[in-house]
Amino acid sequence: xxxxxxxxxxxxxxxxxxxxxxxxxxxxxxxxxxxxxxxxxxxxxxxxxxxxxxxxxxxxxxxxxxxxxxxxxxxxxxxxxxxxxxxxxxxxxxxxxxxxxxxxxxxxxxxxxxxxxxxxxxxxxxxxxxxxxxxxxxxxxxxxxxxxxxxxxxxxxxxxxxxxxxxxxxxxxxxxxxxxxxxxxxxxxxxxxxxxxxxxxxxxxxxxxxxxxxxxxxxxxxxxxxxxxxxxxxxxxxxxxxxxxxxxxxxxxxxxxxxxxxxxxxxxxxxxxxxxxxxxxxxxxxxxxxxxxxxxxxxxxxxxxxxxxxxxxxxxxxxxxxxxxxxxxxxxxxxxxxxxxxxxxxxxxxxxxxxxxxxxxxxxxxxxxxxxxxxxxxxxxxxxxxxxxxxxxxxxxxxxxxxxxxxxxxxxxxxxxxxxxxxxxxxxxxxxxxxxxxxxxxxxxxxxxxxxxxxxxxxxxxxxxxxxxxxxxxxxxxxxxxxxxxxxxxxxxxxxxxxxxxxxxxxxxxxxxxxxxxxxxxxxxxxxxxxxxxxxxxxxxxxxxxx
Numbered sequence: 001x002x003x004x005x006x007x008x009x010x011x012x013x014x015x016x017x018x019x020x021x022x023x024x025x026x027x028x029x030x031x032x033x034x035x036x037x038x039x040x041x042x043x044x045x046x047x048x049x050x051x052x053x054x055x056x057x058x059x060x061x062x063x064x065x066x067x068x069x070x071x072x073x074x075x076x077x078x079x080x081x082x083x084x085x086x087x088x089x090x091x092x093x094x095x096x097x098x099x100x101x102x103x104x105x106x107x108x109x110x111x112x113x114x115x116x117x118x119x120x121x122x123x124x125x126x127x128x129x130x131x132x133x134x135x136x137x138x139x140x141x142x143x144x145x146x147x148x149x150x151x152x153x154x155x156x157x158x159x160x161x162x163x164x165x166x167x168x169x170x171x172x173x174x175x176x177x178x179x180x181x182x183x184x185x186x187x188x189x190x191x192x193x194x195x196x197x198x199x200x201x202x203x204x205x206x207x208x209x210x211x212x213x214x215x216x217x218x219x220x221x222x223x224x225x226x227x228x229x230x231x232x233x234x235x236x237x238x239x240x241x242x243x244x245x246x247x248x249x250x251x252x253x254x255x256x257x258x259x260x261x262x263x264x265x266x267x268x269x270x271x272x273x274x275x276x277x278x279x280x281x282x283x284x285x286x287x288x289x290x291x292x293x294x295x296x297x298x299x300x301x302x303x304x305x306x307x308x309x310x311x312x313x314x315x316x317x318x319x320x321x322x323x324x325x326x327x328x329x330x331x332x333x334x335x336x337x338x339x340x341x342x343x344x345x346x347x348x349x350x351x352x353x354x355x356x357x358x359x360x361x362x363x364x365x366x367x368x369x370x371x372x373x374x375x376x377x378x379x380x381x382x383x384x385x386x387x388x389x390x391x392x393x394x395x396x397x398x399x400x401x402x403x404x405x406x407x408x409x410x411x412x413x414x415x416x417x418x419x420x421x422x423x424x425x426x427x428x429x430x431x432x433x434x435x436x437x438x439x440x441x442x443x444x445x446x447x448x449x450x451x452x453x454x455x456x457x458x459x460x461x462x463x464x465x466x467x468x469x470x471x472x473x474x475x476x477x478x479x480x481x482x483x484x485x486x487x488x489x490x491x492x493x494x495x496x497x498x499x500x501x502x503x504x505x506x507x508x509x510x511x512x513x514x515x516x517x518x519x520x521x522x523x524x525x526x527x528x529x530x531x532x533x534x535x536x537x538x539x540x541x542x543x544x545x546x547x
Contacts, residue, residue, distance in 0.1 A: 221273070
């Protein structure tokens with residue numbers, strides 16, 4: 001009953017005579033709809049979120065299919081790395097960059113890089129060394145140095161979706177920015193690390209090979225970022241110069257979507273990190289391209305990207321739930337040994353993940369707090385615990401990397417590979433289900449929700465205060481839109497003001513006149529600028545909310 005959807009998408013055809021294929025796709029689409037409906041109904045529940053709902057639905061469906069097929073199969077679709085990396089991952093990562101609060105993200109950029117890059121490397125080293133020391137005692141099978149390094153990269157990739165669904169970025173902007181930013185940088189670092197390991201010659205490992213590995217890692221990181229920025233700027237320039245909206249709003253939306261996808265595919269073609277490329281392409285597009293299109297195109301693109309990302313995430317969690325009951329891998333992993341071995345291996349991995357996470361979150365938070373002035377908000381101990389907790393869950397990236405390393409087209413005939421796949425599925429399932437279910441109660445305990453008579457009045461006046469708050473917290477407003485009093489206050493309380501002011505001057509003088517953006521597109525009838533200059537500042541609230 002398993003359907004290789006990746007192969008179908010590659011071939012571009014699906015025979016209508018293939019009744020099983022049609023049935024499988026219909027069932028999966030119906031399951032996606034069910035996950036969305038059930039997730040909506042349970043939205044107010046303090047224990048369940050959409051990720052855990054999709055996992056539960058996948059488990060239930062897998063159990064039903066397993067029972068219906070007499071214990072021979074539990075999946076509707078066969079996992080394909082191409083399906084994940086080419087079709088599902090790009091919209092998720094692009095939307096993360098497109099929707100990010102840019103100034104809040106870059107204001108905490110050094111801390112995010114500390115957690116996302118340096119912290120991932122620390123976690124990678126601890127998990128790798130721990131696996132080398134503990135896996136041999138379980139007699140897992142013949143694993144080489146490259147396998148242990150890959151295991152370190154696979155389980156260094158976090159999934160903070162459950163935590164982000166609970167956090168409120170307006171109430172806790174610093175915490176949300178750190179968890180969100182670290183999650184994206186962590187995924188990119190893990191994938192780049194994994195790709196660098198795959199290209200590493202382990203047979204002749206020495207100091208030169210290590211330096212080459214570090215150089216390759218930095219090269220991938222830098223060139224991937226540059227490619228994403230360049231593609232985003234190109235899209236902004238094309239839309240600004242050609243004024244697509246004079247003829248069709250659809251063309252604006254189409255060029256944005258295709259250019260975003262082009263950045264990812266170019267990165268894959270050049271053997272770079274598609275995650276980093278499409279993430280920074282999303283940031284650049286939201287800063288320049290998004291402001292060059294009409295109001296209707298802005299609304300359309302914002303919701304389209306968010307919808308595609310949402311469906312892709314539900315798709316992945318649903319599949320992981322079904323794959324957890326894959327009887328073939330469980331039989332192979334349990335051959336000649338107790339079925340408890342994958343479970344014991346998963347417990348060891350989970351322990352290493354928790355230790356590796358704590359080894360960098362608390363020390364790096366301490367260093368980050370030392371570097372901040374008294375006027376800047378510091379990372380409290382409760383926030384550090386939440387950051388540590390948010391990174392304990394493992395998700396789709398870990399699954400995809402594990403399948404890439406230990407299977408061929410979703411299948412494996414090697415016992416040790418089957419053990420690693422089943423252990424990865426157990427870790428993802430356990431961390432998402434157990435830690436995901438406990439996330440809401442934990443956050444409620446550590447950060448109690450705001451209550452009181454002033455809350456409603458604060459929310460009701462939010463639209464009026466948005467321009468001022470956005471200017472203070474980091475929107476795209478021009479400095480001239482806020483009063484000199486708040487300008488001075490902002491300058492006195494922002495330690496990074498010099499870098500930010502230099503960037504704003506450079507952006508206003510060189511970048512925006514060429515690539516567009518808010519305030520620099522000339523007003524021509526039928527052009528992307530629909531509102532005249534004398535409009536009130538409150539008219540830009542929609543733009544500010546996007547930034």
